Amino acid sequence: MPLEKSITDTALSVTQVTKTFMKEIWSRLDAAAEKPRPSDYLSEKGIKAIQGVQEHKGLDS
DSSP states (O other), rough: EEEEEEEHEEEEEHHHHHHHHHHHHHHHHHHHSSSSHHHHOOHHHHHHHHHOOOOOSSSOO
């Protein structure tokens, strides 16, 4: 009997941990989906500045 109870308790624990994990993942995905993309409020030049990308004008400078 103790072995059956141990297996049942373990299965319930795994189920609870999985449920908590899935809620956390879903919450993060939901937040990411609602977050506006940088292109929604930044110009292309602003995005490149944040990324550290510099525009090259040419060799005649």
